[in-house]
Amino acid sequence: MRGSSTRRSLLKGSAAFMATAAVGINPKFLGAAHASELAPGMTGGPSGFPGAERFQYNETHSEGRAIEAMKKMVADGAAPKKITMLLADGAIGQITKPFPSGPSVKEVWEAETGVELDIVGAPAGDIWARVLQDVTTRSGTFDIYTHPWNSLGDLVEAGGAMNLDELVDKHRPDWADGERGxxxxxxxxxxxxxxxxxxxxxxDGDFQTWVYNKAYFEDPKNMADFQAEHGRDLAVPNTWVESDQVSAFFTGRTGLGGTKIYGNGNDMAPFWGLPRFYARFAAQAVPNMYWFDENGRPNLDTDEGIKAATEYVKTKDWSHPDVMSWTYAEGYNGIGSGQTAHLTTYTNVSKFVDRKNADGSPASPATGMLSAYMPPGVQHGDDLVRRSVIYYNITGTVSSRSQNPEAAYLFLQWLSSTRTYSWMAGNPAGYFDPFQKANFEEQFVSETYHPYMMDAIRETIARSAPTINFAGQTALDAALDEELQAALIGVKSPEDAMQSATKRWERVIRRKGEDKMIPIIQQSRAAWPTIVDKA
Structure with a gap:
């Protein structure tokens, strides 16, 4: 027995050595040398920089459970040599670049498990097409897909995503943890x-958040002129009515470096402008104006829907002349250059625009001038329904054709758990954004995104409605987007656009099958916010 046990130990050690050598990892990282750099009681995580202990873990933590399960697969000879992940190329740096020093996220995973991570990048705008190509050709090129959250339903319907219920139950991620999730x-x-x-x-945390040029709002002349025009103080808006007043007021005024200000900084290009309409629409009723009624009929052509569309189209009057081609990138440049006064956009605008370069120079003219606020809403008597939306939001799924589904899942659990993700979200090298409770308490995240964003993002998430992510999303969003674009350029009235969009949505639902779609639509309401503020 003793000899047999020794032989098994040698074989197990040899397997671990070969696995780590294959990915170029020094095996001592897995042993006493690495353990000595960890906080007492911790078995894994980064080391080598001040504060690293905040991201370390043991088998009682979500990350530790994933690592221990992966190590067991390696020891049992059931682990793959590598996991292949399709990832939006703008986010790769947060996994591959060390932060703030020491090992990268990728290096920690590979060192602790011996399983190589192969990341294949694709532009954010092309990644869904890459996913669909892999699904339709049944090539099984990737173990893990990343794609917009909105596309999840279409991917599930296409049979491309693995159901994770059993693995979630087995390995217990901390995604919904009451203190950290x-x-x-x-x-x-x-x-x-x-x-x-x-x-x-x-x-990701793509909850659309409002950012504004605080210097513009606090300028004495702007304050006096606004008071004279509106009879109230110039302040961040609480309602869409106030938001539109602010946009109209700033349009045409002189800003940084003598630049002309356009009050509305929101992007309106196809695809990118759609969440701006959705947020306004969602606030039109208490507690929410849902995209569909309880019977699955679109609400777009209701009085509330037409009102939201009319107001949305009007905002073009206070926008840059090229706004119809503005994506989030032009929106970032607009607020950073001082051309625009406020906008709602992705939260990483603060880390890319409001920062200093390595030499200490400002990265944009508006560096040091920005702040953030809660989403505006619609007043209904004494109630104020503030709504934002989630839109795009990088999401990881395990390919249904992966030959290594549990290993792929374990990496996803490890990466998305609250300690690893907080470490990763603080890294300015990509656009994975904070959304977990633990992220908002993390010093690195606060330093990267700025303290003024922490409460604003947290309060925005609590008030964010889901844009469409069930089967048919691609067709539904495209139909609405095309009708709104027609209204924005004056080809259709907002009312005609909403009536046409309603008919197109109804056709999509019928084509997909009402018996299947209506229950999904009804079930989607469970993810809508319930919070209603007081006016």
Whole structure:
């Protein structure tokens, strides 16, 4: 028995050595040398920089459970040599670049498990097409897909995403942990489930958040002129009416370096402008104006829907002349250059625009001048319904054709758990954004995104409605987007556009099958926010 045990130990050690050598890892990282750099009681995580202990873990933590399960697969000879991940190229740096020093996220995973991570990058705008290509050709090139959260339903319907219920139950991720996970129970439903089952792991926080040029709002002349014009103080808006007043007021005034200000900084290009309409629409009723009624009929052509569309189209009057081609990138440049006064956009605008370069020079003319606020809403008597939306939001799924589904899942759990993700979100090398409670308490995240964003993002998440992510999303969003674009350029009235969009949505639902779609539409309401503020 003793000899047999020794032989098994040698074989196991040899297997571990070969696995780590294959990915170029020094095996001592897995042994006493690495353990000595960890905080007492911790078995894994980064080391080598001040504060590293905040991201370390043991087998009682979500990351530690994933690592221990992966190590067991390696020891049992059941682990793959590598896991292949399709990832939006703008986010790769947060996994591959060390932060703030020491090992990268990728290096920690490979060192602790011996399983190589092969990342294949693709532009954010092309990645969904790459996913569909892999699904339709059944090539099984990737173990893990990343793609917009909005596309999750279409991916599940196409048979491309693996149901994760059993693996979630087995390995217990901390995604919905009351102290460290998502801010609300609805957010957990929103980000990780489809049709009541787990399919995705959120790797982003694309809750559209309002940012403004605080220097413009606090300028004495602007304050005096606004008071004279509106009879109230110039302040961040609480309602869409006030937001539009602010946009109209700033348009044509002189800003940084003598630049002309356009009050509305929101992008309006196809695809990118759509969440601006959705946010305004969602606030039109208490507690929400849902995209569909309880019977699955679109609400677009209701009085509330037409009102939202009319107001949305009007905002073009206070926008840059090229706004119809503005994506988020032009929106970032607009607020950073001082051309625009406020906008709602992706939260990483603060880390890319409001920062200093390595030599200490400002990265943009507006560096040091920005701040953020809660989403505006619609007043209904004494109630104020403030709504934003989640839109795009990089999400990881395990390919249904992966030959290594449990290993792929374990990496996703490790990457998306609250310690690893907080470490990664603080890294300015990509656009994975904060969304977990733990992220908002993390010093590195606060330093990267700025303290003024922490409460604003957290409060925005609590008030964010889900844009469409169930089967048919691509067709539904495209139909609405095309009708809104027609209204924006004056080809159709907002009312005609909403009536046409309603008919097109109804056709999509019928084509997909009402018996299947209506229950999914009804079930999607569980992920909507319930919070209603007082006016």
């Amino acid at each position: 998502t801010p609300t129970a609805q957010t957990a439903e929103l980000l990780y489930k489809y049709g009541g089952s787990y399919y995705g792991a959120s790797l």
